[in-house]
Amino acid sequence: MPEPRPTVAVVGASGIVGREAVQILEERGVPRENLRLYGSTRSAGRRVRYGEAEIEIRHVDTIGNDHHDFALLCADADVAHTIRTALHDMDTVLIDNSSAYRMDPSVPLVVPEINGNLLTTTTRLIANPNCSTIMMLAAIEPLRRALGVNGITATTYQAVSGAGAAGLEELIDQTAAVTAGESRTPTVFPVSCGWNVFEHESARDPETGFSGEESKMVAESRRIWNDPGLNVLPTCVRVPVERAHAQSLNVDLDEPTTVGDVRALLEDAPWVRVWPEGRLLTPRDAAGHDEVFVGRVRMDPASDGRRVLLWVCCDQVRKGAALNAVQIMEEMLETASC
Amino acid sequence: MPEPRPTVAVVGASGIVGREAVQILEERGVPRENLRLYGSTRSAGRRVRYGEAEIEIRHVDTIGNDHHDFALLCADADVAHTIRTALHDMDTVLIDNSSAYRMDPSVPLVVPEINGNLLTTTTRLIANPNCSTIMMLAAIEPLRRALGVNGITATTYQAVSGAGAAGLEELIDQTAAVTAGESRTPTVFPVSCGWNVFEHESARDPETGFSGEESKMVAESRRIWNDPGLNVLPTCVRVPVERAHAQSLNVDLDEPTTVGDVRALLEDAPWVRVWPEGRLLTPRDAAGHDEVFVGRVRMDPASDGRRVLLWVCCDQVRKGAALNAVQIMEEMLETASC
Numbered sequence: 001m002p003e004p005r006p007t008v009a010v011v012g013a014s015g016i017v018g019r020e021a022v023q024i025l026e027e028r029g030v031p032r033e034n035l036r037l038y039g040s041t042r043s044a045g046r047r048v049r050y051g052e053a054e055i056e057i058r059h060v061d062t063i064g065n066d067h068h069d070f071a072l073l074c075a076d077a078d079v080a081h082t083i084r085t086a087l088h089d090m091d092t093v094l095i096d097n098s099s100a101y102r103m104d105p106s107v108p109l110v111v112p113e114i115n116g117n118l119l120t121t122t123t124r125l126i127a128n129p130n131c132s133t134i135m136m137l138a139a140i141e142p143l144r145r146a147l148g149v150n151g152i153t154a155t156t157y158q159a160v161s162g163a164g165a166a167g168l169e170e171l172i173d174q175t176a177a178v179t180a181g182e183s184r185t186p187t188v189f190p191v192s193c194g195w196n197v198f199e200h201e202s203a204r205d206p207e208t209g210f211s212g213e214e215s216k217m218v219a220e221s222r223r224i225w226n227d228p229g230l231n232v233l234p235t236c237v238r239v240p241v242e243r244a245h246a247q248s249l250n251v252d253l254d255e256p257t258t259v260g261d262v263r264a265l266l267e268d269a270p271w272v273r274v275w276p277e278g279r280l281l282t283p284r285d286a287a288g289h290d291e292v293f294v295g296r297v298r299m300d301p302a303s304d305g306r307r308v309l310l311w312v313c314c315d316q317v318r319k320g321a322a323l324n325a326v327q328i329m330e331e332m333l334e335t336a337s338c
Numbered sequence: 339m340p341e342p343r344p345t346v347a348v349v350g351a352s353g354i355v356g357r358e359a360v361q362i363l364e365e366r367g368v369p370r371e372n373l374r375l376y377g378s379t380r381s382a383g384r385r386v387r388y389g390e391a392e393i394e395i396r397h398v399d400t401i402g403n404d405h406h407d408f409a410l411l412c413a414d415a416d417v418a419h420t421i422r423t424a425l426h427d428m429d430t431v432l433i434d435n436s437s438a439y440r441m442d443p444s445v446p447l448v449v450p451e452i453n454g455n456l457l458t459t460t461t462r463l464i465a466n467p468n469c470s471t472i473m474m475l476a477a478i479e480p481l482r483r484a485l486g487v488n489g490i491t492a493t494t495y496q497a498v499s500g501a502g503a504a505g506l507e508e509l510i511d512q513t514a515a516v517t518a519g520e521s522r523t524p525t526v527f528p529v530s531c532g533w534n535v536f537e538h539e540s541a542r543d544p545e546t547g548f549s550g551e552e553s554k555m556v557a558e559s560r561r562i563w564n565d566p567g568l569n570v571l572p573t574c575v576r577v578p579v580e581r582a583h584a585q586s587l588n589v590d591l592d593e594p595t596t597v598g599d600v601r602a603l604l605e606d607a608p609w610v611r612v613w614p615e616g617r618l619l620t621p622r623d624a625a626g627h628d629e630v631f632v633g634r635v636r637m638d639p640a641s642d643g644r645r646v647l648l649w650v651c652c653d654q655v656r657k658g659a660a661l662n663a664v665q666i667m668e669e670m671l672e673t674a675s676c
Contacts (some may be wrong), residue, residue, distance in 0.1 A: 024427065076458075155493035157535045157575065157584050158522050171533070175517060178580075179510065191618050195497045195509070195580050198620045199634060199649065209597065209636040231640045235586045235647065237495065240578050242516075248493045248573045259547065280529050282536045294539060298547040302489075302569045309573065 005034050006333060009068040009092075011083060012075035013037035013057050014046060016165050017097055021072050026050055026328065038063050040075075054173035070332075072325050084125065085213025093332055094125045095325045101127040102220055109223050112327045113271050114141050121333050126328050131320025132156055132213060132236065132245060133220040138292045138319065139312045140251055142269040143208045143262060144225065151231035154217060157239045157246040158200060159283060160193050162316055165192075171240055186261050193240050200236035211236055243317060244283035256305030259297050266294050271319075285311035290323055341371050344671060347406040347430075349421060350413035351375035352384060354503050355435055358660035359410050364388055366664065369514040376401050378413075406430045408670075410663050422463065431670055433663045439465040440558060447561050450665045451609050452479050457669050458566045464666050468469055469658025470494055470551060470574065471558040471585060476630045476657065478589055478648045480607040481600060482563065484594025489569035490553060492510050495577045496538060497621060498531055500654055506532075509578055531578050538574035581655060582621035587648045594643030597635050604632050609657075624651035628661055 008030060012018040018039075025035060032050050037057045039046070044059035060079065063071070064086045070093045073080050077100035084094060096117030103106040109127045111134050119126065129137075136154055143149060160167040166188045177184040183192075191198050210218070212295040215297030221232050231252070239246075246322040266272045273291040275281040281295025293313045300307035314320060346368060350356040352469060356377075357624075363373060372387050375395045377384070384396035398417070401409070402424045408431045411418050416601035439445040446456040447465045449472050457464065467475075474492055481487060498505040504526045512532030515522040521530075529536050540550030552572040559570050569590070577584075604610045611629040613619040619633025631651045638645035652658055 047653075065509055072434055147413050152587060153491060155573070157495070157577070172517065175513060179513060191620055192622070195513075195578055196620050197577050197579060198618050204616075206633075208639065209634055233638050233640075233647070234590065234646075235493070235649070237584075237586070239495070239535050241535060246535055246574070246575075250491060250571065278542075280536050282529055282534050284534050296542075296547055300571050301546060302571070307571075309571070311573070338653070 005031060006069035006329070007036070007067065008329070009036045009038060009063060009071040009273045010078065011038045011060055011063065011071060011073045013048060014039050015074055016168075017321045018074035019048075020317045021074055021325060022048060022050065024290065024318070024323055024326045036068065036071035041141060046277065049283045052109045063087065064090065070095065070329050072329070073097055073197060074322065074325075087091035091124070093123065093329070095128060095147035095328050096125065097128045097321050097325055099130070099216065101125060102129060102216070103223070109220060110328050111137055111224055111324060112331045113138055113269070115224055115226075116328075116331045119328070119335050121336055123332065127222060128321065128325045128328065130213070130216040131162060131236075132158065132247070133217050133224070134320050134324055135292050135312060135314035135316065136217065136243060136247055136249060136270055137221055137224055138314075139266075139294055139310060140249065140266045142272065143251060143308065146265050147231075147257055149251055150254055152221070152233070153250040154234040155240065155248045156200075156234070156236045157283070159241040159243050159245055159316060160189070160237060161243045162240060162245065163188055163201070164237075169240060171242065175240065189238065195237060195240060197237055197239050200238055210234075218313055241283050242287070243315060244287040244313055245320065246283045247312045249312055251308050251310065252299065253306050253308060257308065258305060259299055259308075262297050262308050266297075281311060282315055283313045287315050288318070289315055290319055292319060343369060344407035345372045345374070345405065346444050346669070347374045347376060347401060347409040349376045349398055349401065349409060349411045349417065349465050351386060352377050352381035353412055354499060354506075354655055355659045356412035357386075358655045359412055359663060360386060360388065362656070362660055362664045374404060374406065392510050401425065401427065408433065408667050410667070411435055412660065412663075429462070431461065431667070433466060433666050434463065434657050435466045435663055437468070437480065437554065440467060440554070440666060441561070447558060449475055449562055449662060449670045451476055451607070453562055453564075454666075454669045457666065457673050459674055465610075466564060466659065466663045466666065467558045468551070468554040469500060469654035470496065470572075470585070471555050471562070471652060472658050472662055473583060473630050473652035474585055475559055475562055476609055476652075477604075477619060477632055477648060478587065480556070480610065481589060481591065481595075481602045481646065484603050485595055487568075487589055488592055489548050490559070490571070491588040491591035492570065492572040493586045494538075494572070494574045495579065495621070496574060497579040497583055497654060498527070498576060499581045500576075500583065501526055501539070501632065506580060507626070509580065513578065518636065527576065531576060535575055535576060535577050538576055548572075580620050580625070581653060582625040582651055583622045583654045583658065585650045587650055588638065589646050589648065591646060595646065596643060597637055597646075599647050619649060619651055621651045625653050627653055628656060628657055
């Protein structure tokens with residue numbers, strides 16, 4: 001992390017993304033005295049391990065009492081709006097993981113590897129995209145740069161931890177139920193996630209039938225790639241997996257290519273890990289890692305080399321959320337020091 | 339079941355598909371004395387409950403000692419070849435669930451609702467398609483008849499029981515391992531199926547990278563629909579689900595349509611169960627049922643009504659295998675009685 005060391009607030013520090021953000025900041029060597037953690041009434045007062053020491057979670061209502069260079073908002077859209085108002089005159093850079101500002105044209109929506117150039121020394125609010133959008137675009141970005149992309153069909157296999165710690169607890173509980181031959185009413189997901197798969201639980205658009213998650217993937221991809229006419233056709237599905245999403249991506253290219261060239265382009269991107277041919281890539285392989293993993297690469301035989309099929313796995317808590325936010329902060333610091 | 343009541347042999351009667359076939363024959367009212375069960379050395383001598391009584395599984399090597407009108411082969415390709423030779427002069431109609439004869443141009447590959455017309459009074463060997471092919475084509479058939487279909491992108495969520503009873507046992511064992519925080523080497527699947535998803539385990543074609551399951555979906559669909567140029571683009575994935583496959587199907591139509599018209603066309607097909615709008619369809623809803631279930635129906639907004647998206651769930655042991663075989667037998671009996 002470049003000097004001078006910034007002061008950082010993590011809001012929602014006891015949530016699954018907030019906890020991951022704290023861990024990444026520790027890995028990055030942010031000193032304990034530069035970090036302040038905030039949470040709701042429920043989590044305020046709890047202590048979080050940080051290196052050899054502990055940090056107490058403060059109540060989020062007190063965030064305006066101190067100055068922070070950055071605030072990583074790992075909570076919902078309501079909290080994001082509240083914090084923005086509270087810190088309005090504090091010159092804090094807000095990096096928001098919620099959907100509150102993602103479609104606000106005055107707020108950059110950033111995946112650093114793709115459009116980090118949008119960040120300037122005067123940027124004070126940045127939106128972090130949805131996890132499914134981040135992993136999809138990060139995996140395809142090397143192909144877009146070299147070959148052009150005009151369409152994506154995305155079918156997802158999304159981990160329950162995308163719904164937070166409660167989703168994970170429900171997986172444990174529903175798995176115990178189904179293996180015991182019992183039935184228990186779920187509370188986080190609309191149907192049981194034990195040995196079952198189902199459409200993403202976000203509300204369907206009554207007109208198009210697309211879920212909220214799917215609509216985000218369409219709208220956010222167009223914004224991030226600055227390509228309002230981009231065809232994105234997503235189908236989002238939850239699977240009984242703890243952590244890390246998988247996606248089957250069929251990518252329509254402007255220029256024809258080959259499997260070998262696609263693998264070479266992906267291998268040149270430092271944020272992509274290309275899985276060895278002949279080994280099966282699973283979400284479990286990607287869990288806990290920073291990179292977007294790309295497994296099997298195939299060509300649609302009917303496409304004359306213009307449609308490539310990718311199997312992508314990514315830790316959606318990490319690169320899909322907390323890590324991307326920290327990377328935005330790092331990009332801002334570099335911009336400021338240039 | 340039409341008169342006269344046929345004599346039926348079930349080969350592989352202790353396997354997951356064989357057991358299901360026996361159950362369906364019982365539901366259909368086939369008298370115990372008309373049914374003979376066969377199995378390998380491992381299962382010969384076991385007794386299978388049939389209504390109030392039991393039937394002993396005979397050794398498959400003795401199948402030529404009796405006459406059978408039909409033999410439902412619920413075993414692998416090697417067994418199918420052996421039985422065909424053994425029953426060559428017996429005038430038995432063989433209905434084979436293995437892949438042995440699916441691509442043999444002299445053997446009809448039949449989904450009764452689609453191409454039952456291929457069955458004649460002289461047909462003596464019929465191939466049952468792969469489960470993923472059956473459910474995909476059965477779901478789309480009403481649209482093909484009314485609107486024409488020129489392409490399918492299929493992404494699957496396949497239950498472990500597609501790999502037989504051993505797959506199911508491995509799901510139980512691997513789930514127990516992962517929930518206990520342990521790691522155990524899998525024996526049926528190449529990677530753990532406990533809280534994990536992975537590419538279908540059938541061998542990849544070294545040239546195209548498509549798995550055996552995917553290649554079957556392409557080749558069998560072209561045969562069944564008699565459409566050698568049909569574009570089928572499958573991605574087959576195993577998920578930790580006990581029974582019933584799910585598929586996300588993007589279907590390219592010759593004629594434009596609407597969501598309402600698609601639902602109406604599907605509702606007119608007696609083998610399709612259209613799920614109520616606003617309720618989530620899962621594989622668990624389809625398990626144990628005969629129909630192919632179709633849940634959410636969406637249009638690709640960029641397709642001018644020419645690409646429809648379907649979420650399909652189907653009991654792959656039943657309609658995907660055992661039931662389809664019994665339906666072929668019933669179609670043969672009707673053909674004979676006409």
